[in-house]
Amino acid sequence: xxxxxxxxxxxxxxxxxxxxxxxxxxxxxxxxxxxxxxxxxxxxxxxxxxxxxxxxxxxxxxxxxxxxxxxxxxxxxxxxxxxxxxxxxxxxxxxxxxxxxxxxxxxxxxxxxxxxxxxxxxxxxxxxxxxxxxxxxxxxxxxxxxxxxxxxxxxxxxxxxxxxxxxxxxxxxxxxxxxxxxxxxxxxxxxxxxxxxxxxxxxxxxxxxxxxxxxxxxxxxxxxxxxxxxxxxxxxxxxxxxxxxxxxxxxxxxxxxxxxxxxxxxxxxxxxxxxxxxxxxxxxxxxxxxxxxxxxxxxxxxxxxxxxxxxxxxxxxxxxxxxxxxxxxxxxxxxxxxxxxxxxxxxxxxxxxxxxxxxxxxxxxxxxxxxxxxxxxxxxxxxxxxxxxxxxxxxxxxxxxxxxxxxxxxxxxxxxxxxxxxxxxxxxxxxxxxxxxxxx
Numbered sequence: 421x422x423x424x425x426x427x428x429x430x431x432x433x434x435x436x437x438x439x440x441x442x443x444x445x446x447x448x449x450x451x452x453x454x455x456x457x458x459x460x461x462x463x464x465x466x467x468x469x470x471x472x473x474x475x476x477x478x479x480x481x482x483x484x485x486x487x488x489x490x491x492x493x494x495x496x497x498x499x500x501x502x503x504x505x506x507x508x509x510x511x512x513x514x515x516x517x518x519x520x521x522x523x524x525x526x527x528x529x530x531x532x533x534x535x536x537x538x539x540x541x542x543x544x545x546x547x548x549x550x551x552x553x554x555x556x557x558x559x560x561x562x563x564x565x566x567x568x569x570x571x572x573x574x575x576x577x578x579x580x581x582x583x584x585x586x587x588x589x590x591x592x593x594x595x596x597x598x599x600x601x602x603x604x605x606x607x608x609x610x611x612x613x614x615x616x617x618x619x620x621x622x623x624x625x626x627x628x629x630x631x632x633x634x635x636x637x638x639x640x641x642x643x644x645x646x647x648x649x650x651x652x653x654x655x656x657x658x659x660x661x662x663x664x665x666x667x668x669x670x671x672x673x674x675x676x677x678x679x680x681x682x683x684x685x686x687x688x689x690x691x692x693x694x695x696x697x698x699x700x701x702x703x704x705x706x707x708x709x710x711x712x713x714x715x716x717x718x719x720x721x722x723x724x725x726x727x728x729x730x731x732x733x734x735x736x737x738x739x740x741x742x743x744x745x746x747x748x749x750x751x752x753x754x755x756x757x758x759x760x761x762x763x764x765x766x767x768x769x770x771x772x773x774x775x776x777x778x779x780x781x782x783x784x785x786x787x788x789x790x791x792x793x794x795x796x797x798x799x800x801x802x803x804x805x806x807x808x809x810x811x812x813x814x815x816x817x818x819x820x821x822x823x824x825x826x827x828x829x830x831x832x833x834x835x836x837x838x839x840x841x842x843x844x845x846x847x848x849x850x851x852x853x854x855x856x857x858x859x860x
Contacts, residue, residue, distance in 0.1 A: 454517055456505075458483070458497040459524040460572060466493045466517070470509040479503035482548075483519045497521035500573045501548035523550055523572045535568050536561050541580060543569075553579040558586050559689065564734050584834070588730040588738060590685040591829040592695060596678045599788070599821040677825075680724070686833065689732045698723010701749060703762060722747045722765060730830055737775050738830045744784055745769040746824055781829045788823045 458464040471490035477483060482501040486494040495505070498521065505517040522545060529543050539561055541554030550573035556562050559582045569576045680697060687693035700719040727743040747767040754763040776782060798804070798813030805812070 455520060456495060456517055457520045457522060458495055459527075460497045460500055460521055462524070463494050463496045466495055467491060468493070468507065468509075468515070470511070470513065472507045473510050474508045476506045477503060477519075478506075482521050495519060499548075500545065500550065500575075528569070528572050532565055532568055536565055539565075541565065546577075549573065549575040549577050551577045551579060555581050555583050558582050558584055560586065560732055560734050560736070567734075586689045586732050587833050587835075588687050588689060588732065589831045589833045590687060590693060590728055590730070591682075591831070592685065592726065593682050593827040594680045594697060594724060594726075595825045595827070596680055597785075597823045597825055598676050598678075599823050685728070687728060687730055689730060691729070693728045693730075695726040695728075696721060696723055698725070698747070701763065704757065720765070722749060724824065726826060728828070732832060733775070736832075737777055738832070739773065739775045740782075740828075740830060741771075741773045742784065742828070743769070743771050744826060776830070778832050779829065781827055784826045784828075785823055788821060 456464060456466060465488075468491050472487065472493070475485050475487060475493065477485055479501065480498075482497075482499055482503040483505070484496045484498060485505060486496065488494055493507070497519075500521050500523050502521070503519050505519050507515055507517075509515075525543055525545065528550070532541075532543060533539075536556065539554075539556045541552060541556060544551045544553070550569055552565060552569055556565065562578070562580045562582050565580065566576055566578050681695075683695055685693045685695060698721065700721050702717045703720055705716050705718055723746075725743075725745045725747070729741040731739045731741075733739055745767060746769075747765045750764040750766045751761070752764075754761055756762070770784065772784070774782060795816045795818065796813055797816070798809070803809045803813035
C-alpha cells in the first residue's frame with residue numbers, strides 16, 4: 421500500500437509540473453476579439469494597455485496601421501471591408517481586433533447629390549458593397565452616379581433605373597452640288613469667319629483657299645474665291661444660327677446645288693437609324709429543286725443610303741457613327757442568266773465617327789461622280805459621208821462633275837406633355853372665327 425501511495429504521489433507531481441511549465445514554452449492565448457470602426461479615407465487612434473512589440477494586418481488593401489508610440493497606434497481606412505489587426509505585447513500576449521472600414525454614407529450621399537441634383541436615389545451598404553437604388557431621369561445620370569460611386573468603393577451594385585430613354589433628332593439634308601458650275605461661280609463651301617459673333621470653321625485639302633464668309637453671303641461673288649478640287653468638309657458652328665443654311669440657299673439660287681431630300685429621323689440613344697433615297701431591284705436566284713431548277717427573286721437596295729448610330733455621352737455631347745453609301749445600277753457590267761439581265765452595282769461608301777455638341781451641324785462630302793458626254797454638230801448628209809464627213813461635223817466633249825453632300829444636325833429631344841403642345845395656326849384661326857361678335 422505504501423509503495424502504491426508513493427507512486428501516485430510522484431505521478432501527481434510530474435503532471436502538475438508539466439501543467440505549470442506549459443505557458444513558458446509558448447505564447448499566451450489571445451483574448452476574445454474586439455472591433456473598431458473607421459470610415460474610408462479616414463483614421464482612428466487605438467490605445468493599448470501594454471507596450472506593443474509587433475503589429476500585423478491581414479488585408480492591407482482595406483486598412484493600414486501606423487505605430488505612433490509603444491502604447492498608441494493609428495488605423496487608416498483605405499477601402500470598405502473587414503480585416504483583422506493583431507498585435508503582440510513585450511510579454512508575448514496576443515490581441516486580435518476586427519477592423520471594419522465603412523464608407524461615410526453622409527459624405528457619399530452629399531457628394532452624389534451634388535453630382536446629380538434633383539434626382540431621387542438611395543445609397544446603402546452591404547458588407548463591402550455600395551448599393552445605389554432608386555430612379556433617375558436618364559441613362560446619362562445613371563452612368564455618372566455609378567462612376568462617381570466607384571471612388572468610394574470598388575464594389576458598386578447598380579440598382580438604379582432610368583425613367584426615360586433619351587432620344588436624338590437627326591435633321592438631314594441631302595444635296596447634290598454641280599462642281600463645274602460652282603467653279604464658274606467662283607464659290608467655295610469651305611469658309612472661315614464670323615457674322616454677328618457666330619463663329620464658323622472649316623477645312624479643305626489643298627489645292628483650295630479660304631474666303632470671307634460675310635463677302636459670300638452679303639456681297640457679290642468675288643473672283644478670288646476658289647472651289648477645291650478635293651472636297652472633304654467638316655463644318656461646325658458655335659451657335660444655333662442659320663448662316664450655313666443661308667450659304668446653301670445662295671448656291672441653290674445660282675443652280676449650283678440641288679436638294680435631293682430633307683428627312684427628319686428620331687433615334688433612341690444607342691440605336692441605329694437608316695435612311696434610303698433610291699429603290700430596290702430584283703435579283704433572280706436559281707436553285708435546284710428535285711429533277712428541275714427553281715428560281716426565286718430577292719430585292720437589293722440601291723441609291724443613297726445613310727446609317728446613323730448616335731450615343732449621348734455623359735457630358736451631354738453626341739457621338740455619331742455614320743455610314744454613307746451611294747450605289748447606282750450598272751447595266752454595262754451586268755450579266756445575263758437564264759435570259760434574265762442582272763445589273764451590277766457601282767458603289768461609293770464612307771464610314772466615319774465624330775463627337776459634337778447638341779445642335780451642331782456636320783457635313784459629309786467627297787463622293788464625286790464624273791461623267792463625260794459627247795455632243796456632235798454636223799451638216800445633214802455631208803456630215804455622214806465616210807472620211808470626208810469629218811470636215812462637215814464638230815464633236816464636243818463635256819465633263820460634268822457632281823458631288824454628294826450630306827448635312828446632319830443632331831439634337832437631343834424629349835416628348836412633350838399634352839399641356840406643352842403648342843397650338844397650330846389653324847386652331848388659332850378657328851378660335852377667332854368661333855369667338856362671339858359684338859356687332860353682326
